[in-house]
Amino acid sequence: MDDKKLQSSLPHNLVLEDRKFLTVSSVKEVDSFDEQNIVAFTSLGELTISGSGLHINRFSTEEGELAVEGKINSVSYSDNVESTGGFFSRIFR
Numbered sequence: 371m372d373d374k375k376l377q378s379s380l381p382h383n384l385v386l387e388d389r390k391f392l393t394v395s396s397v398k399e400v401d402s403f404d405e406q407n408i409v410a411f412t413s414l415g416e417l418t419i420s421g422s423g424l425h426i427n428r429f430s431t432e433e434g435e436l437a438v439e440g441k442i443n444s445v446s447y448s449d450n451v452e453s454t455g456g457f458f459s460r461i462f463r
Contacts, residue, residue, distance in 0.1 A: 380434055382414050384445065392419060392438040392445070400429055400436065410436055416448040 382396035396413040403409070403426060408419040413434075424440035
């Protein structure tokens with residue numbers, strides 16, 4: 371089984387401990403990161419982690435697991451749906 375099939379078959383989980391430690395499974399890639407934001411692509415869409423003093427403790431492409439440490443203020447998803455035609459086409463469906 372290749373890596374893409376393995377990652378898509380893995381369950382997607384988030385484990386947040388005391389707003390200091392975050393573990394995310396089924397991560398395909400990390401797009402960007404700094405001390406305030408980490409943007410990663412998961413099996414369920416784009417994931418943005420915001421906070422302060424953030425750093426990546428571990429990222430395994432084979433296991434699709436990301437471990438983050440720092441003060442975590444928010445975790446949000448974006449579907450990255452570019453083919454829908456934009457904001458107004460989603461409102462007037």
